[in-house]
Amino acid sequence: MTYTRIQDEPLKVPDGSRTHLRESTPDAKSLAQRWEPQQLLNPTTARSAVGHGVSVTVLERKVDGKRRVTLPSILGLKEGSKVVMVASPDSAIIAPDRRIAENLAKALHKLEMSRKLVALKEWEKMIAEAGLSGLTSESVDRAVAGRIQRPKYLNAQEARDSD
């Protein structure tokens, strides 16, 4: 599944849920990369992550001079409402309460873990196929030493010296 870049109109997806995606926004990009398109757009996954029967929307906002952003209108929060944030060095998600935030954090963590384990499993397979699973520190040392070759002129000099 691929995303279509739409500036202002919501993107209609086959299952009927709607999303906005602005590729120019680093945060939106980063979020989209962390979620598989199916997971981002699939209402079932979205429900399990946030604990509500709502669709997931990715929006673009500009941070103001005081590092503030405006909340999306679909989020029913009033002025003065307390929010909880799920934050990492490159993204932040706002939730209306701790339970939802923790569910989101858990879902993201689980996704990250499974991605890493898949990457490691693939690597393991490649190593085994190439016959390198048994490579030890000693063989690495030998390989490193073997590739550091003496310049030819030094060998020639040595041969002359021994004459």
Added chain:
Amino acid sequence: MPKKQEIVIDTSAFFAGTKKLRSYIGRASKLSTIDLVIFEFTKAMETEIARAEGSGRTRRLELLRGLRDRFPGLLQDLEIEVRSPEFSSADVGRLYSMLSDGGCDSGDTMIWLKMQRVGLHTILTDNVSNWERLGAKVVDLG
């Protein structure tokens, strides 16, 4: 919240340590490696590739090249940070003094000195005795 333990991945762990790596990923440990380990890994791959080229084993050559090319992406996917701590003139002195004591590998000793420079003490490796002799906390691959 207690600070996450940071574990340095030694070259051998990229080949034979995937089982242990998996358990540390599961525990959400912070993983890192040192620039010299990257050097050792790429050198080891070059050697294996040259050997496969020489013997005309095209299938193996293809697999080895695939491994070599996948490595940078693997570091990213597993969020293994590559650290490049400074190695100063004083460190050269320390290196020579440790090597003159005997029994230490120069590559491992340099990696150890660099690790200490950034406050790292734990390494995932198969070379337990050598690293314990250096003074590191070792996670054995076995």
